[in-house]
Amino acid sequence: MTTTSPPQPGADLQPARPSWPDATGHFGIFGGRFVPEALIAALDQLTEAYEAMRTDPAFLEEFARLQRDYTGRPSPITEVPKFARHAGGARVLLKREDLNHTGSHKINNVLGQALLTKRIGKTRVIAETGAGQHGVATATAAALMGLSCTVYMGEEDTRRQALNVARMRLLGAEVIPVTTGSRTLKDAINEAFRDWVTNVETTNYVFGTVAGPHPFPEMVRDFQRVIGDEARAQVLEREGRLPDAVLACVGGGSNAIGIFTAFVPDEGVRLIGLEAGGDGLETGRHAATITGGTPGVLHGARSYLLQDDNGQTIESHSISAGLDYPGVGPEHSYLHDIGRAEYRAITDAEAMEAFALLCRTEGIIPAIESAHALAGALKVGEELGPDALLLVNLSGRGDKDVETASRWFGLGDREDVDPGPGLDTEQQPTEGAVAAGDAVAGQEAGETA
């Protein structure tokens, strides 16, 4: 087992850095650079600048200061015993990335890339966004550092995440709804790449996840690994032991890589990624890329992806805009193939059940993305039993999802509807309440609060 020093965000971007990727960005057969030649110079420039920056004391000090004073790191660990009662009695610890400034883990990466943008002398940043969290984080960092900012967002997502569109515009960013293809995250990435290849002289692409061409998967991992570095030390300090399993939702996979990386050398710790199962894998309407996909090339890297026999990307489906992506980071593809991490699918219904449960039992409204990890904890806890210690990355908060959740639970339609399980043991499952709520409320009968 390796040891980790106490949390010092940004003090060193790579304590025990994994031996992957190789110098050209390959994680086994995955990763690499599948982009037009026109972008290679910019990617080389980014790679070189990042390599110089990540060991530069002045940068590290500035990055650490921002993480502490602006983001509010380190984020706390919260134990959620009442939620855990539904997880086979296993103990559940949440890593509270939802408490970061801007409301998710996305700010960790964006501050690093915004500093890098200034270092290479560019004045404009572009970003893609699905749920809007990365867009909000990028708009925030751009406002802070005086960069102009354009965010590409699928038109479909601008509708389901209208709050975040307003936040980005308040922060001074231009939000461009993307109307091509499936009008979601994948198409926003295509448009951002088209912008970048046209404006690369002045513009840096602040990529939001651990996907895309080298160096993005490696660089974003390094900026996000603070989550796991902190959490590992925090769990060791309070429990005197490592968790049995670390769980995180996986869309592109940045919050999962962020919390996994510190634990990769700890062979006894299971790493479990929860993908968006949408309506269920058997329906074909899902975003479970590793669980239900095959290796191929999308958005600049080889990874698992959802594709048809012609190599066309299949449109993904998820209630969660942030997980609604038919690709996944190459490092997750690699961790899957070498057997170091396992990936499972959580359906919309399972995620919303866990969403409601955390709201009512612990007073925490999670992002629907993070609710997939919570749903995974409910299952894994049942499998591992009462002595198990689970660490779950609560990657974001659910303010942006209130409208989606209200619609899911039918809260707008009538008064006094039970949106799901609560602590009140007197409460009976309401006729017509959501199926998810019924299932959990049933288990709760006879328990005392």
Place this chain on the structure above:
Amino acid sequence: MSSKLADRIAAAKAEGRAALIAYLPVGYPTVEGSIAAMVAAVEGGADIVEVGVPYSDPGMDGPVIQQAVDVAVRAGVGMRDALRAVEAVAAAGAVPVVMSYWNPIERYGVERFAGDLAAAGGAGAITPDLIPDEAGAWLAAAERADLDRVFLVAPSSTDARLVSTTAACRGFVYAASTMGVTGTRATVSDAAEKLVARTRAAAPDLAVCVGLGVSNGDQAAEVAAFADGVIVGSAFVRCVLDAEDEAAGAAATRRLAGELAAGVRRHESAPA
């Protein structure tokens, strides 16, 4: 072991002119309609036809090509249709070369693609999102099947990359004249001539063809003055998009090819 693309470009050069290369995507408006348009481009004077394989995420293409390709993707058009178009172009007397983003080729199977493309009479493939650094499997398969492989260079390419990229090419090198996506432009960028000169310095024996932004006879003449080949894409696609029916699309394609073919001949020099 000879390159069909290099031979055709050399033949044009022997006439004292640049070669005309037309791009059209398979499957817009239909597979048959797209093949008819490709044949019309050959009848109008195209020396080489880039047979575009539809792809769901064409990151290097502007709105015109996206619009056409989206229809083909939704109709389920794939590599088999592209190979049929390759046969038709060869039968019409031009040199067919496949233009495809990498994933459709990888999904079809690199070896299988190379074998089937050679059997269909194709010269090789242009791969806009595959750089030689990632092309090991393709280079090996192309070598075995005696196919051309065309990679791209851009104004942002360093001299070192011009050397390494052109060294991996056979047939010609595709000089992307501007930093940006495909689409017609009012003027041909100054960067094009400079890029061609830098590329020639890196690879004196390789033909350099220029694409991105050429849409009419005047621009073709301008580019033909300094490049070995003139590549026209979006303007051809526009002919098909704007046409009332497939016959009108083919007729417009034939007319444009004729105008461009005249353009590349405008400043005919003494045969090289």
